[in-house]
Each structure stands twice: as C-alpha cells, then as structure tokens.
Amino acid sequence: MDRIVFATGNQGKMREIREILGDLGMEVCSMKEAGISIDIEENGQTYEENAMIKARAVAAQVQALVLADDSGLEVDYLGGEPGIYSARYLGEDTSYRIKNADLIKRLEGVPDEKRTARFVCAIGAVLPDGRELTTRAAIEGRIGYEERGAGGFGYDPIFYVPEMGKSTAELTEEEKNLVSHRGKALRLMKEELRKYENIDRK
Numbered sequence: 001m002d003r004i005v006f007a008t009g010n011q012g013k014m015r016e017i018r019e020i021l022g023d024l025g026m027e028v029c030s031m032k033e034a035g036i037s038i039d040i041e042e043n044g045q046t047y048e049e050n051a052m053i054k055a056r057a058v059a060a061q062v063q064a065l066v067l068a069d070d071s072g073l074e075v076d077y078l079g080g081e082p083g084i085y086s087a088r089y090l091g092e093d094t095s096y097r098i099k100n101a102d103l104i105k106r107l108e109g110v111p112d113e114k115r116t117a118r119f120v121c122a123i124g125a126v127l128p129d130g131r132e133l134t135t136r137a138a139i140e141g142r143i144g145y146e147e148r149g150a151g152g153f154g155y156d157p158i159f160y161v162p163e164m165g166k167s168t169a170e171l172t173e174e175e176k177n178l179v180s181h182r183g184k185a186l187r188l189m190k191e192e193l194r195k196y197e198n199i200d201r202k
Contacts, residue, residue: 003027005034007054007068012153017067019177020186024193026065036061047072047084048134051124059126067189071121071181073155075143077107077114086155100147100158107143115142119159119168121181123189133192137184141168152176 004026006017011030018028031037040057044050047070054068072086082089082103090099107115118138125133139161147157149169156169161179168176177183 003029003064005029005031005036005058005062005064005066007031007040007058007066010153013069013182015173016177016180016182017186019173020183021190024190031058034058034062034064042070044070045084047120047122048124048136050084051122051134052126052132055124055126055132063128065128065193066126068124069121069182069185070124071119073117073119073159075103075107075115075117077110077116078103096154097147100155103143103155104145104158112142115144117141117143117159119155119181121185123182123185125189125193127196131196133189133196135185135188135192137181137188139168139179139181139184 004021006014006028008014009030009032014030021028036058038057038061040054042050042053044053050070051068055066058068059066070084072083074080074083090102118140120136120138122134122136127133141159141161144158144160144167148167149157151171152169157167159168161168164171164175164179168180
C-alpha cells in the first residue's frame, strides 16, 4: 500500500488532504492525477453513504487505497439545510457567492444565538483488500452576516467560528487543518489506517 487516491478534483481540498496525510509515507493523488475520469451519482441519504459511493466507484478503477469525503453545511434555523445537498444547493453549477448570499438572506433578522450551524464531514475508505472504513467529524459555528475572508472555498466565507474570532475563509491553512470538519475526520481516518497497517505488519 504505497498510494492513496482521493476521490476529488478540488485542489483546495487536495492541499488540506496532503498536509494532513503527508506523514503516512504514501503518495497522495487526486482522481485526475490517477488518470480517472468518471461521473459518480451521489444518491446516498447520509454523508457516509455518499462518501462510500465515491470511494467504491474509484476503487473499481485503480489498485490503491481509495479515500473519498462527503461534507455539508447544516444550518439549525433552516432545519439542517442544506445538509447532504450542500454542493447541489440552488443547482450544482450555481456559484458559492450566490449560494452564500441566499443563505444570508434567508437568515435576515435572525439573531446570533439562532444562527448556529456546523460543517460535517464523513470520510470513506476502500482498502486494497476490500475492507471499508468510515469516520465523521464536525465543526460548530454560526452563519455570519456577510462574506468574510479570501481563503478556503464553498461556504467558508459565511461560516463564523466564535472561538477563533474568524470565518473559516479567514483562517490560515494551519488553523483550518486543526479545527475543520475535514481536518478532524481525516485525522480520525489516519488513525484507523495506522491500525490497519499495524495489523498487517504483525
């Protein structure tokens, strides 16, 4: 097991993924870098189901350890929307500037204490021997009143983390890796993978 293929083409994600998984001693590459170009229909009902749908689809194309993630933004005032539909909210091709503006508008007049939200991420893994693993983590915060910050991607500019005093788009890469939902879920998965490695070495 010397290579990890992560089922994404998002370079922002890949920077975060490589930073966190880099000490596993394996090459970490995206689907594109692995020469894989397939359309995957994410029709699961949970983050874990969607992550595994992607991981299994890519694992069928390549001999490697395959990881995939599914994540979403859950806004309590909106009953958990957009949730697992976060990437498709208002349409897959709609810009996040429009998506973010729409969420801010829907929360117009809603006070701080009712603007609670969280980013949730599930990581799915298909190991070379066919075993499957999943991990999940979240980061709690609030929806801001405007976009803030030029870093990150997606909903990051409107997701405010009170203890950091910043939106996730204002965090440095190091800060974000420490507190983000994906960073936490990746570190949990890294520990699971290390257990797998230890088992196979005995």
